[in-house]
Amino acid sequence: MDRMLRESIDWMEPEVLAELREWRGQTRGESYLPWKEVHTRAKAANIRINGHFNGEPGAHDAFVARRALALLRGHGDAPIHAVVLVRDSDNDEAQRRKGLEQARAEVSSLGPILIGIAHTKRECWVLAGFTPETDDEKARHQELRQELGFDPCLRAEELTAQQDGAKRDAKRVLKLLTHGVVDREHLSMMQATIQQLEERGRGTGLSTFLSEVREKLVPLWTGAPPPRPKHK
Incomplete structure (x- = not known):
């Protein structure tokens, strides 16, 4: 805001x-x-x-x-x-x-x-702003895409809130991408353009x-x- x-x-x-x-x-x-x-x-x-x-x-x-x-x-x-x-x-x-x-x-x-x-969760909003930057982040992002069958940053609305730790649990996915670092979550929302947040966030x-x-x-x-x- x-x-x-x-x-x-x-x-x-x-x-x-x-x-x-x-x-x-x-x-x-x-x-x-x-x-x-x-x-x-x-x-x-x-x-x-x-x-x-x-x-x-x-x-x-x-x-x-x-x-x-x-x-x-x-x-x-x-x-x-x-x-x-x-x-x-x-x-x-x-x-x-x-x-x-x-x-x-x-x-x-x-x-x-x-x-x-x-x-389904506020984590899905953060995912809309996440863009992998380091080699480690890019590798984890690619692993999650293969595991889920879709890009969680582009289609976060397909993640769920039903069971903690489940394959499609939004909290789990964001934690894996950011290593659970709150500052990295904050940067995702602050560095992404408003246009990116709007385009990626239509389903969330x-x-x-x-x-x-x-x-x-x-x-x-x-x-x-x-x-x-x-x-x-």
Whole structure:
């Protein structure tokens, strides 16, 4: 998201970015609000929100997202200008997206609400940015292509989230490519062009999320979304 801001807004230089945006969770003392803590925090705050969504039953994640947004509305320590809801699909992409969209449709007081569904795992988004550089990385990449029968960096949507350590487990594949080095994962996302991430990420939800960033987040600084890039 920071890259999209810098590359979409001419005057937003890296050295001033920290002064122009702050990523936070329920409070400013945390960097994000963990999904696994939403129910406990909502119960402690006496937030009990049930019922249908515009006459429809809630899909997967609709209620937890509803509670998360209620927690953010009651934060009280600083204004919130946008919310980002990001989830792994865990092989349930359609229902999770529907549930998050149901919750988003109810709220207008928190600014734009962005939705990101990483299919099947967030590791698939990182794979979209991975390009082997060293001889060792190239060798491991080639071995995985032969083992899987496809290139996991180009077709990460064919990886799964069903069993840790399985042949097509997205976590296993990324760990093999990066030797489990977090900095190498970070470089994959930062060095790849936005066009590469969009093209490779069409089947994993990454391209859709980047469109949300471009259309909903960037206009907070520019007043209008930048034009969509033309892919050759």
